[in-house]
Amino acid sequence: MSHSPNQPILLTSSLHVDHARKAIAALVDDLIQESRAINDPADIETVALDKAIDRILAVDLLSPIDVPAADNSAMDGFAFDGQCLDTNSAVVSLSIVGTAYAGRPYEGSIGPGECLKIMTGAVMPAGCDTVIPQEFTTAINELTIQFRQDQLKAGENRRLRGEDLQKGKPAIEAGRLLRPSDFGLAASLGIASLPVKRKLKVAILSSGDELRPLDQILDPGSIYDSNRYSLTGLLNRLNLEIIDCGIVRDDPTSLKQAFIDAASRADVLISSGGVSVGEADFTKQIMQELGDVGFWKIAMRPGRPMAFGVLKPIAGKSPARKTLFFGLPGNPVAVMVTFYQFVRSALLQLNGANQTEPPLVQAIAEAPIRKKPGRTEFQRAILRRSSDGKPSVRLTGSQGAGILRSMSEANCFVILGHEQGNIAAGDWVDIALFDGLL
Known part of the structure; x- marks a missing residue:
């Protein structure tokens, strides 16, 4: 069962990760249909091959020749x-x-x-x-x-002539997240530029009175804002246009104005902080004024609290599109985990990609892993090849949601499913590699 953001889920209930993902995908699909109705020609642009890395092909690329051209x-x-x-x-x-x-x-x-x-x-x-x-x-x-x-x-x-590609047939299908091999294929057909989807404009902000920019000296109780830098790196991997809205104070007036300003400039707004129990009270009121946003408590670790939905079109925004909104947790690791699990796929889907889910592989757990059934866990780990040539994985140590070092040292997530319990040494586990993602 999927849930719509205009039917908010209370923070006292926990939503299965798969249900949350399906609800997000359904709403993004609605936004795509609305965007197609606008039919803005600026949604597609033509770029040179050497500028198209990680862009999304907008239309089928038809081969102008047979490949090979002769037997x-x-x-x-x-x-x-x-x-x-x-x-x-x-x-x-x-x-x-x-x-x-x-x-x-x-x-x-x-x-x-x-x-x-x-x-x-x-x-x-x-x-x-x-x-x-x-x-x-x-x-x-x-x-x-x-x-x-x-x-x-x-x-x-x-x-045989045309064995690889026939003239007039698709060489690369629309929705492809373009990779270097695609450029070689296009070049082999004599094609020097590609029609791609416009880069999504993604606004990011951090909320919290305790946050400080990097050029300030920390006063008692304050911390440096790391989340915007993590999000910037994650978004750069998707080759999107980033709008940095900075740090916003924990008060309704400042937050509401920041959301309005961001929504007027962006297709997507991602905030971090302000969605936990207690913190969400005034944020929830603001979101009800600005759009349809649900506050979720997701059965996952780390990254339980999250807000998701759409902000209504802002006056002066052209074209008048709704803004997709993600309110991520404030803990640094939880920000990256929820981005990986929910935001990344939604951004690719919204931008027209036909492949949005990252691939999973399996490896052997080097040591036991504690796990409670009833939630999905994303544990930071190091994947390597063991002496017998098989892939093996070990955790980076403490898995607290605020321990950024656990992410910096890791090269993958160990993903433990909702119903899974403890993992024994020697068990096979699902792995999601960071390379190309984080």
Whole structure:
């Protein structure tokens, strides 16, 4: 069962992680449909290949050519007519009549009993449909080769025209989060630029009277604001436009104005702090004035309290879109965990990506891990390869939500499901790698 933000969930109840994720995905889909109704041409822009890393392809990229453009050899060897194999002899002998190089097609044709020395990628000459690898042949003299007939079949080791891509067919589908390999593919088709989705504008702010900027000396009871820097790093990994709204005091007037200002400039607003029990009272009132926002207590560790929903269009914002809102916990590790579990996928979905969930792998727990059933846990850990070559994982130590060192030392999350209990040494566990995510 999914839950809508305009039907707020009380902080006294705990929501399953999967239910929260489904509710977020459903609301983001509603926002996407509303955005399509606006049909703003500025939602798509064309950028050069070398500027498109981690951007999202806006439309299918159609191949302007067949790839390969002609039948060609899949390896170095000798090209010939496969009908030569239809013989009662166990050994085939062929006369070499020339050489074909990649980029330098052989202009002649090949007759019965003849072959052409050919290099990988060279165009197959007329009369040839089969290639015998060079290492399978024996040179009788400079102009004659032999090979056993049972070493291949007619048509082998030939790449057909259009085998990789056919002209007019999608080479890369819309919604692709573009990677370096995609640039190589586009370049191989002679395409120098790509149509991509506009970068989402994401505003971030931290709330709390105890927070100080990095250029100030700490007074008693104050701490440096680390959450905006963590969020900036996370968002930069997604190649989004970041609007830093700074630190906001813990009072209704300041917070409301900060939210209004951020929503007028951004597609998404992410705040940290101010969503725990007690703290949420005045924040909840503000959110009810500005939009539809639910306050959730999620069955997870770390990162239980969270707010999510939409802020109504702000006067003067063009086009008049709603602003997606995430109110994350104040604890530094919880901010990163909730971003990983909920925000990252929602941002990719909102920006049109067709693959939003990070992949999971498995590793063997090096030591027991304590876990209570009834909540999902994200434990910081170090993944490595054990002496027997199998992937193994160990925790970074104390897993407190305020211990940033546990994140800095880790290279993955161990994800323990809602119903799981204690993990024994030697058990396989799910792993989410930080690389490319955090």
